[in-house]
Each structure stands twice: as C-alpha cells, then as structure tokens.
Amino acid sequence: VQEDKNFSSLVERFNYYIDLTQDEESLLRNLEKNELRFKSRVKLHLQNFSDNLYVVKAGWIYRYVDLHNGQRKVLRIYLPGEIVGMDDLALKASFNDTMTASDVVISPFPKKSLEDIFSHSPRLSTLLFSISMMEKAILMDRIKMSGRSPAVTIIANFILELHARLRLHSHDSDFKTFEVPLTQGIIADTLGLTNVTVSNAFSQLDSDGKISYSRNTVTIHNPEKLKQELAFNDRHFQIDTSWFPPSKINSSSFQTQIA
Amino acid sequence: VQEDKNFSSLVERFNYYIDLTQDEESLLRNLEKNELRFKSRVKLHLQNFSDNLYVVKAGWIYRYVDLHNGQRKVLRIYLPGEIVGMDDLALKASFNDTMTASDVVISPFPKKSLEDIFSHSPRLSTLLFSISMMEKAILMDRIKMSGRSPAVTIIANFILELHARLRLHSHDSDFKTFEVPLTQGIIADTLGLTNVTVSNAFSQLDSDGKISYSRNTVTIHNPEKLKQELAFNDRHFQIDTSWFPPSKINSSSFQTQIA
C-alpha cells in the first residue's frame, strides 16, 4: 500500500501519455486530496455513485451485480490509477455493488469536480475522453473473446490484459511476474465461467508452460510470444494525442478555484 | 433514407438530452455538412479512421474483424445519430472493416473538428463524454449477458437493445415494430453465436409469443413485460445532466471559425 501522501496515481498514469503542465497536475491532484482506507475483502458502502467518484490510489477493487439466477457477475476490476464510478457517470443511479480485493486506498471526489476539468482544461478533457475510448476498445476486445472461445484462451487473454494494465505503473522493462489478489471464483465471475473451469484452465496453461499461477502470483513465461499466439492487442501503450488542443488553461478564475 | 439536406441526426439525438443553444447546434451541424451515399451490403473503403470520423445520418452500418480461426466478429452496429470511428479515437490505427447493412448516408469530418468542440464548448464536451460512458455501460450489459447465458436470452436482449436505441428517434409512444436490416448471420457474428442458433432462438421466441421476426421486421409484442422478465436496463433514456457546465461558448474566435 502506497504510503506517500503526495503520491497521485492519476498524475502518474496521465503523465504516461502527455507531459502535464503544473496547472494540469494541480487539477488532477485536486481529485486525490482526500484518502479513505479499507481492508481486503470488504464491501464498500459508498455513497451513491451519482454524487461521488473514487480514484484508486492503491489496491484492487471490483464491482459486481447479483443476477436473478443466483449467479454473480463481476463487471470490472479497478487497478491503481483508475477511477471507480466513471462508467456510471451518465447514469442517475447505479445498482452495482463494490468490494475490495485487497487492502486499498481510495480518494473520493464529487462529480462536480469533473466539471472543473471540462471547463478549464480542454486538453485534459480530451485525454480523459481518449482514455475512456481506449477502455471501450478494451471492452470490445473482451466481447471479441467471449463469443464461445475455449476457456483456456479466455483466461490467457484476461491475464494478458492485467499484465498490460499493470505494466503502465511498473518500471521494470522485463515485467512478467505480478500479484493477482483475486480468487479463481472472482475471475470466473468476471469472465462468465465457473471456478472449476478456471482451475482447469490454469492447470493446462501451466502444463503448457505458458502461465504459472500459485498463491495469487502469476508468471507469464514469455509475454511477447503469448501475445502473438493469441493476437492480443495491447491497447494501453498507444494513445493518439496528435489532435489534442494546446495545454493552455481557460478562464482566469481557475487559479483561485483550486487554491 | 433521409432526403432533407439540413437534417442533422446528431442535433436530433443531442437535443434529446439537453436544450442545445444556437451556437452548440452550429458546432454539431458543422460535422454533418458533407454527405456520402452508399448502397446496401457494400464494404466501405474509408480513409483511415485515425483521420476521419463519420456521422451516420441514415441507414445501418457495422464494423467487424476476421478472426484467425476463420470466424467473423461484428464489433458494433451503428444506427443513425451515432458516430463511426469514435471508439477508435484513442488508437493510432484501426484494423476493423466496415460494411453497410442498408443504404446509408454518412457525413465525414476530420478528427480535428472534435477539438473545436472540446475547446469551445465544455457543455457539449461533457455530453459527448457522457454519451460515450453510456455506451460503455451498454457494452458492460452485453458482457453481463454473454457469459454463458442461454442463446434465447442473448438474442432477446439484443433485440431489446435495438428497440431502445431506435426509440430515441421514434416519436411513436407505442413503438414495438421496426425493421432490422441484418441477416441472422450478422446477428450471430455480433453475439458470438451461429446462424443456426440464431434461427432456432427466433423460432422459440416466436412460439413463446414474445418476439416475431420475419422478412427483417421485428415485433416485440409486449416490450415492457419482456424488459422486466430479462431485467433489461434501458440506458438510453437517462443521462444525468445535473453536473454539466453552463452552455456558454468559450473564446471569441468561435463565431469566425464555423462561419
């Protein structure tokens, strides 16, 4: 768990794509000025997501719904630097439940704070929009997979996606081992499979010498080779920033607002 | 096919959510000032989507990829008022193919034009962002479905989604019959099923008295009841606009730009 109070997971992530100006950085840091801490495997009884959003500073969080047939479906897993609630931004109310998968630190901020960004920084707005479009492309990749592909392929793709998302924050160029604080049951509910199938798939991937998984630690033995085999598209490294507006901040009232 | 040159499908759609000012309307109309027409069932050899986006003014379009195993996967179907290419906005290049499902009219505009919107109208930017987030929520609904649900349920949900999307443009309060210019093969490729399964599912839905499908015309006999049965979430009617910035247009250079 991150201990540095001044650390901003959003700034780290956004800085990956564009060089943030001081003003832009302030706008982002403004969203992470408060902190909440929670233990692992607890349900978050957050206020309605129509009022607040939550930046994940550290730890893993997931959102799910209970279906009428008794099954549970995990809709999305949130990693550090991602914003819980953004997906429901357009909705007036959300009926998803939220749980922590590990010890977490999150920063709540009111939806209204997004207005600051949209009103004052066209460039940040554009990046925020582009990141969301990228996440949409990833969702489409998942839909591309899910259509009756063999379970082993689905799981392998899922692991590759986690790998790609985590690598943004890793400074290790040979990044192939990471912790996944998820039970196989949660993974199953994410992918629309059963824990039995997930278990079998992992054994097979292991005996095929592709991915080993034990005690919540995953190792992809040859990430590049596996990506090629599965035609996996690593979306996270490529955002087209060529058409972005300049970084000038609109309106002179800005400085006073964030002060 | 829409014949009125001044008709803007974007304005119609956006006006559903907020009352557009004159300036905002001009910004949107600016995206639809050119027109291209294509016949049904043709492949669109458009310029790379990294440069241009396309507003669908009339007709249906779909994008797909050919998978290595010989299967085809339809990634998304575009209806009037939707923008082809927005999903790849963040990508530097896109390798999806595009086909028309019916006779279509589309309006190309350069990606740079989006910058105008982001730079000059925070309120439109926010709406554009919210609509994209709504589409993301819909994608998640599809993922929620696709996890090993019975084929009949998947198909029924798909039909309900089309119904909800089309209703935005229909002024019929008792909207239950509409044309779907898609073959069962295309539907199958959209949902990750086979044409055989789609056919069987439609027969069953028909004999259950829920949905009838013949000659590309769908009738949902009791939309509200079916929505309830399937716990279908109609996302399209509810966008939370409460936190939107005011409609003022930034920068005095705006009027000259769109003149």
Add this chain to the structure above:
DNA sequence: CGAGAAATTGAGGCCAATCAAGAAGTGTGG
C-alpha cells in the same frame, strides 16, 4: 423465372456447467 443468398431443420460430437467429494490453503484463538 432462375440463380444466389438466407433461413430452416435434423443428426452427431464436443466443451463447459453442474454436482460432488476431497485436498490444500488461510486465519483465528487457545
């Protein structure tokens, strides 16, 4: 009217779900 595309219907095989039981891992209090 005729040819090609699309939809229907049927038989057989395969993969993941389900059900079930046992093993391994995790956390707690004595």
Add this chain to the structure above:
DNA sequence: CCACACTTCTTGATTGGCCTCAATTTCTCG
C-alpha cells in the same frame, strides 16, 4: 505452535446446450 473452522482449489463423473456438418426450403432481386 497447534487445533479448528472456513475458504479456496483440485479432481472426477455426468449432463446439457451450442457448434459442426449437411440437406432442404424460402426469400430476394436482377
């Protein structure tokens, strides 16, 4: 440090639904 309860993971046998292959009928449009 161990004992105990609980969760998670593994392994096996059976079942069911969708895919595949294939033949026929219906639709569409020049």
